[in-house]
């Protein structure tokens with residue numbers, strides 16, 4: 075472990091990895107789910123979200139390796155499904171909000187212990203997840219209350 079890194083910073087990285095993997099699992103599941111509903115466009119979009127979250131996980135792994143610790147996520151958060159796109163996006167917003175809260179707390183802690191490098195790492199991720207949440211809200215605004223995005227769907231879950 076690199077000398078001078080606060081153990082709590084490593085703890086935040088571990089929690090972040092777990093939450094990013096949970097996001098990968100959630101978006102990947104939603105990709106398959108909406109594909110089953112016949113919503114190919116939404117499936118493409120969830121596939122892109124999955125890749126984005128995977129890249130976040132990759133950045134965290136790189137940072138942990140740089141700090142000399144072995145990446146180890148803990149138990150993933152269970153995926154929450156829904157019966158339409160509207161419900162899925164609401165669940166995603168909650169997940170993105172949790173990511174923002176975690177990164178914000180981690181960045182603030184880094185400020186307290188004067189860890190500028192990890193602080194800016196967490197701040198960047200915080201900003202990306204905040205933007206991610208905004209993008210999802212915009213998508214949500216484009217579909218109607220019944221979860222239809224202009225494509226026929228069958229609710230099977």
Ligand SMILES: [Fe+2]
Nearest residue numbers: 094097127130
């Ligand atoms: Fe992420």
Ligand SMILES: [Fe+2]
Nearest residue numbers: 127170203206
């Ligand atoms: Fe995200």
